[in-house]
Amino acid sequence: MSKPFDMELFLAGVLTGSRATRQRHLRQAKLIQAEISERWQRETPWAWQRKHVVWLLEHRLNTCSEATRYYYLLTVRLLARRLEKSWKFNY
Template sequence: MTKPFDMTLFLSGVLDGSKSTQQRHLRQARIMQAAIQQRWQRDNPWTWQFKHVRWFLTQHLKNHSAATRYYYRLTTLLVWKRLGNGRQLLMDRSNRE
């Protein structure tokens, strides 16, 4: 049996800000991870593709407020940064599609 993916360890290098902000990003990243895992059986961000994150932001959060979607987008940018993908890539692709 394998160990569950540790989102805290994964994001530890890119988290900054206050303790409450860090906890919010970790909580939201775990929620993203669980939703993507349930939908596509992708258990960690190293296996995520852009379509998975786009689905989460557009479909999974469609009934949430604009403020909630904004904060999830910030968390997504941290995940993308940790993966080594550029912020511009995420913004360009999400605006095109």
């Protein structure tokens, strides 16, 4: 049996800012992971493709406020930086 994926450890190298900001990014990253895992059975960010994240931003967060979508976009950018991907999003 494998250990559950530790998002906090995964993002440790790229998380900066105040404690509240780091906690928000972690909380949102865990929710992003849960949504993508449920929809596509991709358990870790290493298995994600850009289309998975675009789906989340366009379809899962479409009923959220603009401010909420912006904060999720910031978290997605952190995830992309950690994955060393050159993903660009126009949101």
